[in-house]
Amino acid sequence: MVNLPAGDNRITDQTRLIKVLEHQTDPLLIGMKQIVLLGLNHKTAPVSIRECLAFSKEESIEALKSLKTFSGLNEAALISTCNRIEVIMVTDNDSKALKTAKTYLSNSKKIPITQFEDSLYIFHGEHAVRHLFEVAASLDSMIVGEPQILGQIKDAYRRAISTKTSGVILNRLFHKTFFIAKKIRHETGIGDHAVSISYAAIELGKKIFGSLEGKNVLLVGAGEMAELAVEHLIRNRTDKIFVANRTFQRALKLAKSFKGQAVHFEEIPDYLQHADIIISSTGSSDFILFKDQVKNIMRQRKNRPLFFIDIAVPRDIDPNINRITNAYVYDIDDLKSVIEENIEDRNREATKAKRFIDEAVIRFQQWHESLDVVPTIKDLRKKMEYIAENEIKKTFKSLPNLSAKEYDAISRMTEAIMNKFLHDPTLYLKNEGYHGDKSIGLDLTRKLFNLDQE
16 A cells, blocks of 8 residues: 655645636536546646556556446546646546546555545546647646647557547547647747756756756666757766666667767666766656665765756655765656746747637537537538539529429429438437447548538
């Protein structure tokens, strides 16, 4: 059983007010399959809670396989990053789905619900859609405008596809999510002025030393975070950069790209005596550096300052290292103060981005509501009437000598043809001729007849 802290003063009263907002189900969607989102993030939960609930890629796949076995949960996707864990569900029973998700998180991570429930937020319907759009556009990130989150959401969607837990509704939702995120990236300045978790880590290093020029850096982990850190380190003219990774080939590849030095993972304690800054971003579920290891190294270093910047969730660095003289550990939550200094410009651009999101949410809701049978039948009939009306006008222009009786006969014949044509599709949509997932039939009909043209 994991024992989490009873409270954390870094979670402010204002944040608590934000996170407990639980939006009510949209009246227009009653009787339809609901989109509901449950999660927690850096605004609502400290890293000590987030790391206990984090899922690896393999665990995410297993989670989706388990979730899809529960009745009433039609579709599901799971997003797990350093800063958030979110379950997005499509269900015809949102209260049951939410209970299922909470119970699964508790059982799979062996943590009582009571220890993380206060950190959860819940969004229904269009509020869930808006939240996902804002997350993908990085409006809800620790650093507004950081690009990594979109790639992480794409990975989450691929896992949902591979486990067949994403259907008509989530497929459409994620495709629209990627579209709006790309639009915001290209049409606003939200991505200007390079800022990211890695960037913030480098900025923190500069604050500590005044300048990084001539400093030696040990990167632990050779993933995307490490690659981004390298770019900033080179710009700041650091001296030697060592790269350690569990897969040595990966460390060698990254080190080769900037003429650094790859080291074996087991050599990390030895290289602590050469480094000034250690930036760690692995996917390990346990600490990789402990207090006793660093304490022994500090004697060899003659107590020269050693700074650890831990940007991994779960954390890589034992926070007890802070108790050692001249050894300092900063985790991902400590980067917040650095981040705040870099986001003013992006926040202004975020206002523009929200206008794009407002429009995208409306369009998605219109499509979602169309998955009810009545709007789709109305739209199909409206399109057929429009086509018939235009074709009759063309015909009448070419036959100027028709009598009123002939005009009426042609009009009645056209209407009869249209009604006979619409008869079978209407039965199909009303589920008299279709016995599977109704939303699939509705979505297929709208695509075949191009009813959602923009």
